[in-house]
Amino acid sequence: MAATNVEVWQRGEVVGVSDVAEKIKKFVIRQSNPAKAQAGSHIDLMVTINGEKVRRSYSVVKQSEDLRDLEIAVFEVRNSRGGSIAMHNLSVGDELDITQPIQNFPLRFGAKRYVLLAGGIGVTAIVEMARQLLQHGADYKFFYVARSKKAMAFADELKSVHGDNLVIHIDDEDNRLEVGEVMKHVDKTTELYMCGPIRLMDEVRRTFASTDLDVTNLRYETFGASGWFEPEVFTVRVPERGVEVSVGKNQTIVEALEASGLDVMADCRKGECGLCEARIIDLNGKIDHRDVFYSAHQKSDNEKIACCVSRLVADNGTASIDLALS
Amino acid sequence: MPATNLGSTTTTKITNFPLNAWYVAAWDHEVTRTPLARRICDRPLALYRTEDGQPVALADACWHRLAPLSLGKVVGRDGIQCPYHGIVYNSAGRCVSMPAQETINPSATVPSFPAVSRYRFIWVWLGDPALANPDLIPDMHQMDHPDWAGDGKTIHAECNYQLIVDNLMDLTHEEFVHGSSIGQAELSEADFITTHGENTVTVTRWMRNIDPPPFWKKNLADKFPDYTGKVDRWQIIHFEAPSTVCIDVGVAKAGTGAPEGDRSQGVNGYVMNSMTPETDRTAHYFWSFQRNYRLESQLITTQLREGVTRVFGEDEVMLRAQQEAIDANPDYEFYNLNIDAGGMWVRRLLEKALLAEGRLNTRPEAGWPAE
Numbered sequence: 258m259a260a261t262n263v264e265v266w267q268r269g270e271v272v273g274v275s276d277v278a279e280k281i282k283k284f285v286i287r288q289s290n291p292a293k294a295q296a297g298s299h300i301d302l303m304v305t306i307n308g309e310k311v312r313r314s315y316s317v318v319k320q321s322e323d324l325r326d327l328e329i330a331v332f333e334v335r336n337s338r339g340g341s342i343a344m345h346n347l348s349v350g351d352e353l354d355i356t357q358p359i360q361n362f363p364l365r366f367g368a369k370r371y372v373l374l375a376g377g378i379g380v381t382a383i384v385e386m387a388r389q390l391l392q393h394g395a396d397y398k399f400f401y402v403a404r405s406k407k408a409m410a411f412a413d414e415l416k417s418v419h420g421d422n423l424v425i426h427i428d429d430e431d432n433r434l435e436v437g438e439v440m441k442h443v444d445k446t447t448e449l450y451m452c453g454p455i456r457l458m459d460e461v462r463r464t465f466a467s468t469d470l471d472v473t474n475l476r477y478e479t480f481g482a483s484g485w486f487e488p489e490v491f492t493v494r495v496p497e498r499g500v501e502v503s504v505g506k507n508q509t510i511v512e513a514l515e516a517s518g519l520d521v522m523a524d525c526r527k528g529e530c531g532l533c534e535a536r537i538i539d540l541n542g543k544i545d546h547r548d549v550f551y552s553a554h555q556k557s558d559n560e561k562i563a564c565c566v567s568r569l570v571a572d573n574g575t576a577s578i579d580l581a582l583s
Numbered sequence: 584m585p586a587t588n589l590g591s592t593t594t595t596k597i598t599n600f601p602l603n604a605w606y607v608a609a610w611d612h613e614v615t616r617t618p619l620a621r622r623i624c625d626r627p628l629a630l631y632r633t634e635d636g637q638p639v640a641l642a643d644a645c646w647h648r649l650a651p652l653s654l655g656k657v658v659g660r661d662g663i664q665c666p667y668h669g670i671v672y673n674s675a676g677r678c679v680s681m682p683a684q685e686t687i688n689p690s691a692t693v694p695s696f697p698a699v700s701r702y703r704f705i706w707v708w709l710g711d712p713a714l715a716n717p718d719l720i721p722d723m724h725q726m727d728h729p730d731w732a733g734d735g736k737t738i739h740a741e742c743n744y745q746l747i748v749d750n751l752m753d754l755t756h757e758e759f760v761h762g763s764s765i766g767q768a769e770l771s772e773a774d775f776i777t778t779h780g781e782n783t784v785t786v787t788r789w790m791r792n793i794d795p796p797p798f799w800k801k802n803l804a805d806k807f808p809d810y811t812g813k814v815d816r817w818q819i820i821h822f823e824a825p826s827t828v829c830i831d832v833g834v835a836k837a838g839t840g841a842p843e844g845d846r847s848q849g850v851n852g853y854v855m856n857s858m859t860p861e862t863d864r865t866a867h868y869f870w871s872f873q874r875n876y877r878l879e880s881q882l883i884t885t886q887l888r889e890g891v892t893r894v895f896g897e898d899e900v901m902l903r904a905q906q907e908a909i910d911a912n913p914d915y916e917f918y919n920l921n922i923d924a925g926g927m928w929v930r931r932l933l934e935k936a937l938l939a940e941g942r943l944n945t946r947p948e949a950g951w952p953a954e
Contacts, residue, residue, distance in 0.1 A: 362690075363692065365675055365695070366712050366713050366715075367697070367712075389713065472679075472687075473673055473675065473677040473678075473679055476689070477689055478689065479689070525690070529688045529689060529690055530688060531684060549686060549688075549689060550684070550686055550688070551685070551686065552685035552686050554685075555685060
């Protein structure tokens with residue numbers, strides 16, 4: 258069915274936890290009000306970080322036949338926004354608020370050929386797509402890349418299911434993926450679905466845009482969680498409102514400003530819509546643009562920043578930025 | 584969704600509609616480069632054609648602020664532009680242009696539904712797109728086969744679609760509703776045979792050696808101007824799920840072997856009907872009367888189309904009155920007669936289809952399931 262993205266909250270009970278790769282845990286969550294998860298859908302859930310409830314999104318890897326149980330997989334990032342650590346502390350029997358599956362990344366049937374590209378934990382958004390394409394006898398190639406073999410979730414299972422349709426690349430085995438190799442499998446009738454780290458997705462997007470391919474055939478999803486640099490602590494000032502805050506490694510600018518009591522405009526919180534835009538008055542350091550709202554040249558201009566996902570990195574000392582908000 | 588069966592729906596007064604099915608959304612000539620708004624299975628659609636003639640069915644609500652795309656215009660090879668803020672989507676429902684920004688939000692899509700042009704109609708599939716196989720479109724080949732000619736219209740029926748299927752599966756009502764055209768007492772007197780398959784129901788009735796009613800007297804005279812005697816009359820009702828009914832009808836000179844298969848001394852028509860739920864209490868009723876004789880005569884095509892328009896106008900009045908009575912008497916149930924065998928098999932097949940979708944006990948009033 259076509260995309261549905263109505264948010265319906267329900268209770269979820271953790272009924273299974275298992276390690277599926279280095280720092281990656283799989284959780285089976287039982288829905289109190291079961292709804293169907295289409296390929297590409299995700300759930301939002303509320304995790305508690307330092308006593309505060311924070312919302313996070315995770316792709317649905319698999320659903321049980323009776324629709325009750327959803328599988329998600331979470332990569333623990335020590336210096337990320339903190340949600341993954343809280344998730345890894347969950348155990349069987351724990352309950353949390355979850356949405357019914359939300360679809361913002363629908364797989365369209367009927368294309369002549371498909372290329373799927375998963376990077377690291379991004380595989381969670383792609384597994385079900387691949388399964389459905391296989392089931393429907395579609396012509397597809399599934400590229401799966403990771404830093405190391407140990408860090409690959411579901412690799413053995415995917416190999417046995419997809420056989421030669423699956424192509425695995427592992428960075429630390431001198432087997433790094435060249436985007437050009439992926440593009441060899443892409444022609445005008447191909448739809449490319451990808452989910453992975455920002456470096457990979459950005460390169461594919463730029464490569465795609467430099468060809469005469471139809472850019473709407475490149476489908477991707479980003480939760481704004483991945484950046485060009487490791488997260489670090491930096492300072493944000495909003496002179497108009499007399500605010501100065503320190504943004505922690507596990508926080509976004511929007512979250513830090515909200516925590517200081519400021520009323521900040523933001524909506525998607527994954528770097529897509531542009532509502533959280535701020536104008537840059539002064540900058541000390543580099544911006545790690547993590548959004549997909551600004552174009553490449555807008556990002557290099559450094560006049561505006563998407564505060565819901567983008568961060569700062571220091572040239573030396575602590576980076577800081579002065580912003581004007583809407 | 585748990586597939587618990589809470590009871591039979593075969594006498595449900597307001598029948599839910601299967602979504603994993605092809606429905607007629609429009610006549611082929613209605614879908615053009617000017618977008619058309621039409622509600623199908625309770626979902627508003629914007630229908631249009633790409634530059635190379637492919638039909639497109641998008642949800643009729645822009646991703647941004649839900650303004651109806653059908654009020655917009657087609658742009659480029661296969662796009663449609665929202666009339667409010669100018670956002671452009673392609674035929675897959677993917678945004679290709681956004682106002683006042685250099686990028687496109689990757690989430691910006693509107694649902695695009697499979698759409699196929701066949702048998703002079705545009706068919707759409709609103710259920711699981713992975714199952715939308717065009718081979719599943721009901722057989723209505725008489726609509727555009729060179730051995731057949733004819734034309735029809737659309738009735739906006741103010742009743743649940745299944746009431747129209749009931750109407751067509753039991754033609755004994757002709758005696759009372761259509762007394763001046765096709766009705767006659769022999770309809771109720773003649774025996775009938777009902778059979779069914781996985782996806783089909785057939786009701787066959789032969790009336791031998793009878794006087795033709797006015798409609799058939801005229802048709803027979805179009806082919807055999809000198810014949811004034813008795814006829815053998817047939818009605819063979821072919822239902823194909825979820826809501827297409829093609830009725831093989833005709834009369835032949837009595838005793839010339841039509842029941843045994845020789846229809847050369849008769850005239851044969853096919854009443855083509857496909858009912859598409861609009862809401863739970865309204866339907867788009869697409870019909871045509873096709874014939875396989877005097878194909879050269881546009882006069883006969885027009886006479887038949889207008890004649891059937893009058894006949895179906897009588898059904899329209901009855902169906903509206905029936906729906907009003909159903910709504911006015913919520914505490915009364917349907918009861919069945921022997922003549923309802925065809926309609927009851929239809930309901931049994933629909934029940935199976937709805938059960939398979941996990942929607943058997945969801946009332947259509949509750950709207951779309953959250954999936």
